[in-house]
Amino acid sequence: MRVLKFGGTSVANAERFLRVADILESNARQGQVATVLSAPAKITNHLVAMIEKTIGGQDALPNISDAERIFAELLQGLAEAQPGFPLVQLKAFVEQEFAQIKHVLHGISLLGQCPDSINAALICRGEKLSIAIMAGLLEARGHHVTVIDPVEKLLAVGHYLESTVDIAESTRRIAASKIPSDPYDPDGGFTAGNEKGELVVLGRNGSDYSAAVLAACLRADCCEIWTDVDGVYTCDPRQVPDARLLKSMSYQEAMELSYFGAKVLHPRTISPIAQFQIPCLIKNTGNPQAPGTLIGASTDEDGLPVKGISNLNNMAMFSVSGPGMKGMVGMAARVFAAMSRNGISVVLITQSSSEYSISFCVPQGDCLRARRALEEEFYLELKEELLEPLSIQERLAVISVVGDGMRTLRGISAKFFAALARANINIVAIAQGSSERSISVVVDNDDATTGVRVVHQMLFNTDQVIELFLIGVGGVGGALLEQVKRQQEWLKKKHIDLRVCGIANSKALLTNVHGLNLENWQAELNEAKEPFNLGASDPSGERVSPAEPGDCRLYLEPGGCRSVRGLPARRLPCGHTEQKGQHLVDGLLSPAASGGEQIASQVPVRYQRGGGAAGYRKPAEPAERGRRTATFLRHSLRFAVLYFR
Structure with missing residues (x-):
């Protein structure tokens, strides 16, 4: 059966x-x-x-x-x-x-x-x-x-x-x-x-x-x-195009991933089949020939210590703290009993070793009910100032890394935190289960997608990913695209994945987060209907000076506004456009080829005034016309913007 x-x-x-x-x-x-x-x-x-x-x-x-x-x-x-x-x-x-x-x-x-x-x-x-x-x-x-x-x-x-x-x-x-x-x-x-x-x-x-x-x-x-979908992926493919399809995973791994937001399985699905050791196969109706993902008692066909990264968005974190918490038996029980009576699910719990505070996350939609429940439960303690006023942080997200192999392999947490740090993502709270098969962090809601991408890059990708956004596709720009197209396969053998994800000229914008097809980019750009405007003025309201003819500037975004090694803007030597294009490819790849650190970014649109080196500064909200570009750049792992005039 x-x-x-x-x-x-x-x-x-x-x-x-x-x-x-x-x-x-x-x-x-x-x-x-x-x-x-x-x-x-x-x-x-x-x-x-x-x-x-x-x-x-x-x-x-x-x-x-x-x-x-x-x-x-x-x-x-x-x-x-x-x-x-x-x-x-x-x-x-x-x-x-x-x-x-x-x-x-x-x-x-x-x-x-x-x-x-x-x-x-x-x-x-x-x-x-x-x-x-x-x-x-x-x-x-x-x-x-x-x-x-x-x-x-x-x-x-x-x-x-x-x-x-x-x-x-x-x-x-x-x-x-x-x-x-x-x-x-x-x-x-x-x-x-x-x-x-x-x-x-x-x-x-x-x-x-x-x-x-x-x-x-x-x-x-x-x-x-x-x-x-073809099965369970290492993370949501809509967030990370490079997400890997898993051949197998354990019941416990599947349960953790579904609980922390993986959409393939309902969180309660695993318990009944795990109880009777019934294997579960995730298959694609549209692709029945695909092998799918097998969930069982102990399966490790992939050989991966970490099986997945998931995230829960739109969370709120409550912190109950004060001298009345320390040494008082039953305070934590009262907190969670109040949540239970009101039908509020608690997603994540963390407590300070001093017993001075306890923090937990609930869905954003339950925030008001949770606040009322706590204020009613601790009315006397709050009135007598045995507890500090409730601390509530909204618009948060929980990012979780899950894998049975985390119990025996050192350094997973270090890579997890390092990836977030390089992306300039602040960690609000940390929690780890006693099983050691999952670790979760709380971050700002706006950082969730970027966080998932950079952590996935750190834990699963051996290739250095560079995503290129090209503004101006005349002689030098066209030559650069031709050089990139010729060298993409060779670069992949060297574990460098160079993708042209955006092309723009004075009239139109063409983007694809998976990388554009360089065989017919000209026809697609000519047919593109979305207008592109680098900005009549920069976010401060000042006019952007045009670059001189033949000048080209290379912008390498170093992850937020941190000062990390990048490539300076440079004036190319006179010569054939083909040589200029190759010169740019060489310059673009030099940090990756020399083993430079992986750079994660959360990038709004950047503007460069003519005549100076590339400047890094975080502008205000971009104009509506450039909003799609800003969103596109914001989810890049490592992004180079080249501007040709």
């Missing part, structure tokens, strides 16, 4: 539904398959918006119409692609479900509120419809299908909107029901039933948890999570 879970993006339209059916058929040839399906992409968000708008007296009809359209297009597409698809029956079923949704929304509008039990029953309708559609599709292909009702078979305890499954009792229920040995057993993700037989949900994005629970109850051979 294998349990396969497919997320919302995997069943977003008819084409993807058909692909999922193909994957199920392929797996069913090897044995019985149980399937957990999410609602099609955007459906659950629409359902939540319907409830919120109805409570607020707003019109929910646009969301209803969009959701109905998604299902109508889905059914029509499947009917056209699959002979025998039960379009009429499923269309009637969808219409019936939406009629019930509208009826319930009318009741909510009269009440002006939505009880949690009703909320749970509404937001899971997308999963219910996904299961019905998939069952119809598989039956149209001639397969026998048994639909498992999670409300009957899975017992959950807790809140209507955030329940936890009782695996022991659920296992007994499933065993007693004697599910037929049909090759396909679809199950709606994200739902279960309580002791009263009422429907409850397992939390938003809880379909992963549903699959893990079902795998545990069935004692499955494997639990497969099918999503829209």
Whole structure:
């Protein structure tokens, strides 16, 4: 028995539904398959918006119409692609479900509120419809299908909107029901039933948890999570284009990474399968041939001491301190009991060895409730000045480095902190788990993406990455691009990754964080529609002096405003533009070739007045026209800006 879970993006339209059916058929040839399906992409968000708008007296009809359209297009597409698809029956079923949704929304509008039990029953309708559609599709292909009702078979305890499954009792229920040995057993993700037989949900994005629970109850051979990426990466590829795909990781590593913000898995997914030593395979619905990432008891195919870097943004840190903390038994317990009573999740905890203060992080959205809870709990202590006024720092982020190998390998923490220091990123707080497989730091929210990038560069990349932004592509600039194009492959063999990530002339701007294709940059620049303006004036309001014809300046950003070795602006000797281009390449690469330190930057747009050496100073907020350029530069690891006039 294998349990396969497919997320919302995997069943977003008819084409993807058909692909999922193909994957199920392929797996069913090897044995019985149980399937957990999410609602099609955007459906659950629409359902939540319907409830919120109805409570607020707003019109929910646009969301209803969009959701109905998604299902109508889905059914029509499947009917056209699959002979025998039960379009009429499923269309009637969808219409019936939406009629019930509208009826319930009318009741909510009269009440002006939505009880949690009703909320749970509404937001899971997308999963219910996904299961019905998939069952119809598989039956149209001639397969026998048994639909498992999670409300009957899975017992959950807790809140209507955030329940936890009782695996022991659920296992007994499933065993007693004697599910037929049909090759396909679809199950709606994200739902279960309580002791009263009422429907409850397992939390938003809880379909992963549903699959893990079902795998545990069935004692499955494997639990497969099918999503829209090839597996688990060393960090979010959207933040770091060079993120590596991991072949394997342990249960503990996966649990730590998901808890600290990795999006591939729901944080509660690992516990049920780890309890019964069931391997979990992360696969890509759009690329079934990819091997994916295997999560198991002890797997280290990658040979990496650190398996991943993750970050949680939009956090707030509270510090409770004062003489009343020292030597007083139970103060920490009171702090966290106050958070628990108010349903506030504590992400990170750190305490001074003197017992004078204790600090912890909570989601930014819970900041006000957390403050009120602490002020109520410690009202007398604050009044009598046994405790200092609460210290609250907002707009923070938690960056975590995770890996089983950190327990035995020295120097990981040193590299972690050194990378942040070189990027001029201040560390607000530090915490390390007793297992020694993770270490976390708290930084400013604006530094999170840069922090993840520079730490990843330090821990995972052996190549020296230099990202080039070229302003002016005339004779010398064009020659430089030609030289870079010729030498890129050779440089990679020397572990120097030179990327041209931005090109601009007086009319247009062309950027790509992964590096531009230098084979057709001229055509792409000519077609670029975004205007570029180096700045009619610098941030102080002064006019920028143009450089003299033939003059070129090389700017190497040394990580914020720190004074680090860089390349000075230089006037090139007279000669052929090809020689000038090669001269620039040689100069640009000299620090990297000589083993210069890796430089991380958090760079706004820089302006250079003609006639002087390159100056490093942090300007005010860039003009709107240059905002995209500023954002682009801000996330660079090491960035050179060349300006030709």
